[in-house]
């Protein structure tokens with residue numbers, strides 16, 4: 001089969017596309033004929049050796065995929081050969097076939113395309129878990145989303161609206177903010193122009209926001225936290241800016257506020273029934289037209305390195321997808 005291969009840690013241009021052996025599955029896995037694979041920020045990290053997992057060489061990046069089940073391990077009971085499915089691969093999605101842990105694979109909604117399905121699991125799964133289980137976001141509360149036009153950020157904007165929050169989208173350019181507005185954001189903040197704190201203050205009448213969703217990190221983190229409301233919750237989702245920030249401990253004290261970690265992959269593994277319930281709700285909202293996943297660009301398998309580079313260079317909006325078939 002054809003696959004994008006990482007043979008040594010390095011930037012996207014060091015990846016190669018080659019013929020390689022098809023994977024063999026374990027008892028708890030399924031073999032997928034990959035139709036499409038979503039690109040996520042961790043793909044930029046895993047090829048550079050900067051991610052929490054370091055697979056043995058050579059490996060294919062690609063953390064999520066959609067396609068058709070070719071083979072089912074004997075311990076996987078909820079899927080059969082021929083099912084159209086979507087889910088997490090860990091890595092290996094940028095290839096014609098991939099072995100996937102069965103617990104992370106779900107049948108696709110009947111009316112969903114392979115491209116959309118490949119763009120769905122990671123971003124909506126993460127943002128749903130963040131806003132539902134970790135923030136306990138309530139209707140009428142104010143939600144600030146940083147990096148609001150990116151993969152997980154845009155999903156958070158849509159889910160926040162579906163949950164009845166007032167959503168303030170924050171991003172680095174006017175074009176990116178327009179994407180967030182189209183996804184339903186009520187208010188917009190451009191954090192490249194002027195102080196994030198001042199703009200938050202103006203938009204909330206000095207009250208601050210109830211929930212902050214932060215996949216960016218860096219300098220925005222403390223600035224945002226300083227404008228959180230009494231009883232606020234700040235969600236630590238990721239560090240796309242590259243710097244892991246720290247926070248003086250007096251700030252949560254003064255606001256009666258919480259700093260809340262989000263690790264969706266571990267949640268899905270430890271609490272599979274809760275994760276399944278999240279996806280039932282997400283698929284229902286998708287069916288009602290409340291979620292409209294944005295696939296802004298697709299690339300053929302041979303151009304997967306360029307697809308990964310668009311995220312690493314801060315050029316992507318919504319989701320970028322690699323079309324394998």
Ligand SMILES: NC(=O)c1ccc[n+]([C@@H]2O[C@H](COP(=O)([O-])OP(=O)(O)OC[C@H]3O[C@@H](n4cnc5c(N)ncnc54)[C@H](OP(=O)(O)O)[C@@H]3O)[C@@H](O)[C@H]2O)c1
Pocket residue numbers: 039040041042122126147148149150151152153170171172173176215216236237238239240241242262263264265311312313314316318
């Ligand atoms: N905790 C979890 O369970 C979980 C799950 C999935 C992903 N994540 C994390 O969430 C973060 C976002 O992932 P994603 O797939 O949504 O990525 P993405 O689509 O590339 O979005 C990241 C956003 O971060 C902002 N950003 C700021 N500085 C950046 C820089 N130097 N390079 C790239 N982007 C920068 C960009 O928005 P602006 O230009 O508007 O600032 C961009 O839209 C990553 O850190 C990822 O590891 C965490």
